[in-house]
Amino acid sequence: MDKAAGQNGAAALLYPRIDPFDQRMLDVGDGHRVYVEQCGRPDGVPVVVLHGGPGGGCSPSMRRYFDPSVYRVVLFDQRGCGRSRPHASVEANTTWHLVRDIELIRATLGIDRWIVFGGSWGATLALIYAEAHADRVAHLVLRGVFLMTQAELAWFYGGGAGRFWPDIWRRFVELVPEDERGDLIAAYHRRLFSGDPQIETRFARAWASWENSLASMANEGPGGDSPAEYARAFARLENHYFTHAGFLDTDGQILRDAGRIAQVPGTIVQGRYDMICPPAAAHALHAAWPASTLVMVPRAGHALSEPGISAELVRTMDRLRAGD
Template identity: 75%
Template sequence: MDKIPGQKRAVQYLYPPIDPFDQRTLDVGDGHTVYVEQCGNPQGMPVIVLHGGPGGGCSPAMRRYFDPDVYRVVLFDQRGCGRSRPHASVKNNTTWDLVADIERIRETLGIEKTCVFGGSWGATLALVYAISHPDRVSHLILRGVFLMTQAELDWFYGGGAGQFWPEPWARFAHLVPENERHDLISAYEKRLFSGDLRTETRFAQAWSAWENALASVYSNGHGGEAPGEYARAFARLENHYFVNKGFLSEDGWILKNIEKIHGIPGVIVQGRYDMICPPQRAWELAQAWPDADLRMVRNAGHALSEPGISAELVRAMDDISRREGLHTSGLR
């Protein structure tokens, strides 16, 4: 993504950089190991952070949304991406495998109940996890809501967002023959899993560039080219999950099961001009979930790094710790 003044300003809202006090790889079975780290206060209020994608991996900046004196922050790279292995693998890699991995991490670290913090796909996974294990979740903090519905996939890969961003859409869509453009997810699947590394990398970078170009409200339509290894994991995993409709049993599964998280307090932070995950879904989620506090951020898009998004997420975590009587440092 382009370097822009707004991205730099977002840093002022974050807590100072910190290093993990614990780093490990956890064998979760099925031939997979996942990278897990902990930072902040070892005796603090637990929060498990779920990155986006699928396939995005964690970054050091994600540690900085939490008061390190208050929170015990757990980050991990989901199957197939980041420092988890095997890299870019979609075998034994489903939503339900990831839910099981979260449970394994929670049990391994001796956590009884946890906040769950996730954005975009991370918000999807947080909701699926909470619906599956509501007794293990104390709070949900969601950003850039994605409910894994066909309507959302049609919006982003069927030309809806492309009407606002015709230049990057053309670069993305025109890479495949015209007779395949009616189903770009399937068209890219053929190339991302072709078995030829150069072809897979080329189409992975195009897939990633389309998403990156629209992530920020400050974008000029050029998201930059992601490194080949990162792009290949990101694109293959996203495509795999989207081809399989998130491995959910029916379209709209999350909202149809939302009553299972009634009673769990939540905050939804949503960019008003999010082109990747439009605000309609966040609003629908808030309407169906009485315990949710929807915070619509004006002049903001999808990216975690947007100033308004970062400020509101830090504020949300500080609000939770203040209500729990744990807050120490104040808003960055």
């Protein structure tokens, strides 16, 4: 779950805009080519940025959380989204393919260990990657924790969040016939993979709008229509992953395996009023992971672009820059 960071008051808190010093398309196999970029200091402290969604893609604003004189920042668009190709494809696209891609990127760039920085679905992927490759992770920086559990999906797609946003929820639900509303993920799946581009786009935009409407405390109404290409990749990939429970072995797997990262230090940055990924998940993760620090940001929702969230993430990266 996530959308790309927006441009608002948070921009003043970030480092200046920078351009990549390296951009490439990496063949990761299975017919997929993944867009990878590097920016900042070529011989700097390596950090990899994992975007949200699944399907959100990375954006130029994501480069700005890191001191470019210190950090070597690696960003990439996960399979099927952003500049990666084929676009909106769910073939050979699972959590474990993405974990393998992260390792291929690390090895290709000659990086031994790196800081892993991710929010929402990016936090999910960061945790799963770290539990599989703890020896490659110097620090985890997580925002808006999502543990890919059925309880979290039920909250967001089963009416929990809708109790706070009943008008927006109604718009999301009423596109689906009444007899299918008991499982909205399945109902949307039928339409997002219908093979009819017009139907897929209509329901993709509705799916994205529901999430975007709740991302920031500044939002007061529907999230608006995302560009068709973006919405189609975002909605299809999210729905595909959620339909398959994140391709995890069991519900609760991330917390079950938290012992694998017991020695990996981490910082969790969580918005107090996150409607997409409520703080209960961040608290549960912190309790299961003694090496972590939990920072609860007051008056902040879910989005990376929330001013309080942005400020805390920059502070965290500056603190790590100083070796603290």
